[in-house]
Amino acid sequence: MVELQNVSVTYSGGVDALNNVSLKINDGDFAFVVGSSGAGKSTMIKLLLKEIDATSGVVTVNGYNLSKLKKRKIPEFRRTLGFVFQDFRLIPSMTVYENIAFVLRVLDAPLKYIRKRVPYVISLVGLHAKTNSYPDELSGGEKQRVAIARALVNDPQLIIADEPTGNIDPELSYEIVELLKGINDQGTTILMVTHEHDLVRHFGGRIINITNGEIVYDEIVTGTNAEVLPEVELAQAMENAARPRPEYAMPDETGEGAAPYVDDVIAAITSTAAEQGGAEE
Numbered sequence: 001m002v003e004l005q006n007v008s009v010t011y012s013g014g015v016d017a018l019n020n021v022s023l024k025i026n027d028g029d030f031a032f033v034v035g036s037s038g039a040g041k042s043t044m045i046k047l048l049l050k051e052i053d054a055t056s057g058v059v060t061v062n063g064y065n066l067s068k069l070k071k072r073k074i075p076e077f078r079r080t081l082g083f084v085f086q087d088f089r090l091i092p093s094m095t096v097y098e099n100i101a102f103v104l105r106v107l108d109a110p111l112k113y114i115r116k117r118v119p120y121v122i123s124l125v126g127l128h129a130k131t132n133s134y135p136d137e138l139s140g141g142e143k144q145r146v147a148i149a150r151a152l153v154n155d156p157q158l159i160i161a162d163e164p165t166g167n168i169d170p171e172l173s174y175e176i177v178e179l180l181k182g183i184n185d186q187g188t189t190i191l192m193v194t195h196e197h198d199l200v201r202h203f204g205g206r207i208i209n210i211t212n213g214e215i216v217y218d219e220i221v222t223g224t225n226a227e228v229l230p231e232v233e234l235a236q237a238m239e240n241a242a243r244p245r246p247e248y249a250m251p252d253e254t255g256e257g258a259a260p261y262v263d264d265v266i267a268a269i270t271s272t273a274a275e276q277g278g279a280e281e
């Protein structure tokens with residue numbers, strides 16, 4: 001469960017990235033988050049991962065009140081989440097199997113469990129034949145399926161995907177969303193940020209549009225793959241999503257967002273022992 005109550009984020013320098021946002025995503029929901037560049041989508045994702053804190057308001061994720069969460073509890077909290085990123089973030093020197101097993105190893109899962117669980121999630125994403133391949137031997141869609149398997153292996157309550165189809169062929173994007181939908185059918189909550197309007201139109205579902213740091217649209221719509229499409233509403237949502245905001249630079253293109261993210265995922269997976277040992281304050 002994700003809940004934002006009157007959440008605002010003001011970055012140093014005075015940018016109001018989120019402005020009094022309230023939002024609730026229930027367990028089992030599948031939600032698309034859309035919005036133009038600079039609208040505040042990644043800021044929201046960073047809040048949910050507790051990479052940044054809200055300037056005001058309350059953020060609750062999977063029962064953790066993030067403004068009250070102690071630093072040493074962050075790894076425990078993050079283990080209730082799975083992340084999927086635009087650039088896959090697989091470890092090149094590890095096979096598909098190892099990339100996924102790695103998550104469980106650092107959590108000290110029993111070997112017996114790892115040997116059952118890893119092949120299971122690999123088969124869920126349809127990559128059994130690639131178990132012993134390295135990332136550079138895989139297509140973009142396959143890499144992203146590995147990343148999804150990795151996000152799943154720890155059986156998280158919530159999977160957060162920030163532009164998971166951003167680096168793969170459009171036709172494979174559908175496959176990736178189908179896969180996430182399938183995972184959602186098994187009960188995992190999914191929050192997916194995307195720029196791909198065709199995808200959102202096709203699948204429908206809950207669509208949350210963030211514009212200028214505010215939620216301007218939050219509705220459940222029927223996808224074009226089903227029978228009825230509320231054309232007008234959806235067109236409006238898409239139009240809002242596409243509206244450019246020339247006053248701001250593309251924030252993530254600067255690399256500002258990218259590096260900490262990678263470190264953070266790896267840290268969430270690997271730093272458990274250090275943090276539990278009190279290495280951090």
Ligand SMILES: Nc1ncnc2c1ncn2[C@@H]1O[C@H](COP(=O)(O)OP(=O)(O)OP(=O)(O)O)[C@@H](O)[C@H]1O
Pocket residue numbers: 011012013015016017035036037038039040041042043044248249250251252256
């Ligand atoms: N670390 C930061 N310091 C100052 N301002 C920031 C910082 N990160 C983001 N911003 C600003 O906050 C606003 C929201 O940025 P955010 O990254 O959340 O946008 P976004 O919706 O993810 O955009 P995109 O679709 O381009 O990824 C933008 O105006 C951006 O310039």
Ligand SMILES: [Mg+2]
Pocket residue numbers: 041042043252
């Ligand atoms: Mg972003």
